[in-house]
Amino acid sequence: MVGAMPYNVLTVCTGNICRSPAAEALLRSRLDDSVRVASAGTGALVGHPVPDRMAELVSAAGGDVTRFAARQATPAMIQEADLILALTVRHRAWVVDQVPAAVRRTLTLRELGRLVSTIPPGTFDPSALPDDAARLTELVPLALGERRRHAGRPHDDDVVDPYGRSGSAYRASFEQITSGLTPILRALS
Template sequence: MPFTVLTVCTGNICRSPAVETLLRATLDPSVAVASAGTNAVVGAGISPPMGALLTADGFGSGGFVARQVTTEMIRGADLVLALTIAHRAWIVDREPAAVRRTLTLRELARLAGTLAPGSAPGSSDAERLAALVPAALLERPRHAGRSHDDDVVDPYGRSERTYRESYQQIRTALVPIVMALRS
C-alpha cells in the first residue's frame, strides 16, 4: 500500500495542485499524492497563471479537477501538507487525530532542513517519508518560541508577480524535503 500525501489549500486551484503536481513528478510510485481544498472550487482546473508556471517548468497541469477536502481524505492520508497555518488548524479541527501527521509545507521544509543526513532512511520514498515525518516532528521543540512564516501566499485573483512568489515559495520549500529523502 502506498504512502499517501494530501496537500490542502483553500480553493484547490492554485497552491495545493501545484504541490501535488511537483511531488508526483519528484517522488517514486510508492507515494500517492492528491490535493483538495477547504473551500474548493469543485470541478475547476488549475488556475491559468499557476498552470502556466508549472508548464514553463516542464510539468503538465492538464486533467486536474479541484475537489473539496473531506474527513475521509484526511483520515486516509499518511501526511497532510497544509499551505497555511490556518489550513492546518482547519484540518486538525475536523480530524484531531491528524495532528501528528499534519504540517504546513513550509514548516516541514524548515524542520527537514535541520535534520542530519540519513534521518529519513529507507529503500523507497514511502519508507523515507514515513521516517521523515516523525523525525521532523521531533525538531518542533527546537523551533518553539521563534517567529516563522510557514504560510505560502495565496495568489488567487492577484497579480502574476504574486503567482510567481507563491510558486517560488512552493519550489523552495520542496528542496529541503526532497534533500532529506535523498540523503
C-alpha cells in the first residue's frame, strides 16, 4: 500500500481549544502514519492554544498540544475527512448542516466508541489489515451497522464542555473523551 491515500479523521467541538484538540492529540499519539488527524471548531477561538488544565491532562496521557492553534471548521475540511468525530450531538448536526453528504461519516466520538463496543467478537480482525487506515476503513461501517442494536434507548453521546470551568470539569471532559476512544483504539490494536 505504498503511496496510498491517508485516512483523514477530523474532530470537531465548539472553540477548538479543549475537547477536539484533546481527542486529536490522543488519536495522533496512538494511530500509525496511515491516518491523519486534525481538529476544528464550529465557533473556533482561532489561533488560541489549549488551556493549561486540558494540556496537562493530554500530556499526562501521552498526547502533545504544545504547538496547537485553534482553527475554524470549513466545508472543505469536512469534505476531505473520511471520518468526522463530533464532541456533541449539536456539533454533529452542525457538520451535517454544512455538508449534508457527510452524514454517513459523522458520529459523535462517544457514539462511535459505544457502537464499536458492541460489534460481535470475531467480526473484525485488525491483524489481517496492513495499517490503521485500512482498519478504520473496515471498522467504521461495522460500527454504523450496530446503530439499530442501540436504537430506541437513551444515550448520552456528548462530551461536557469544560472551558472556563473547574479542574474537575476538565477531568470529567477528558475522561469522557478517553472512555469514548478506548473501545475504538482497542478494536484497532
